[in-house]
Amino acid sequence: MVIALTLGVALSGCAANMAAKGSDGPDLSVVSQEATRMDVERQLGSPEQLQQQANGDWVAVYDVEPRTKPNLARAAGHGTLDLFTFGLWEVVGGPLEVAHARRVRVTARYDNAGKLLQLTSKPKPIL
Template sequence: MTYTNALKTFILILSCSFLTAACSSYMAANQPGKLDLDLFQSGTPKSLLIAEFGRPAQEQVEEDGVKYDIYVFNQGYSTVEKTGRALIHGVADIATLGLWEVVGTPIETARSGQKMAVKVSYDESNLVEKVFFLKRKYG
């Protein structure tokens, strides 16, 4: 390989690494936010649960007349966690001239929060009566 070809290859690799730089930083900063799980307690109005976690994935009324909702959501990360991860990825990108993205992007793809499913029963006033955590899975 001649010096000119080696230089062209190096410039091409360097250009590609700068084009992909900051993907992991961006992904870390845009992960889902941390939700208030303390709302899943007896006496909380259904409207507060909807405001925090969105519409239930499933709503049902049992034969005994008890109303149940199942909320499915990703429990994300605090602003401090997201900012710290984004900064670490940014520093690693600079230190490795963008090559960190080969490692950083798959890490952030895999770390998209904790998948959760929660079943909630309500009383006749639409206040939380019982809470059942059905699923807690990292993914």
């Protein structure tokens, strides 16, 4: 019992902390305005996959954790639930925050010269 209570108090605040800080990944709205492959890779890093298409275009797939803004209301909610459940809320709140900031698969299509033609993104499946 003492171990469980100590563990609950020690873990308390992790979800609230994640919500209050947000995540500092690349800003995808800025990336979509970039014009060259080098500019995109400066923001997203090296592609996970890179393939040349039959028409000469290149398709690159990036795996990124996007930037999320801090959310003080969500942080306060996690903190309140932590207090009322003696830290047990972290069992639910922690995974919720991880899912909220889940990784995104970004697909970019470039022409032969490396100019960005199209950029799409979609959340990766959780499992």
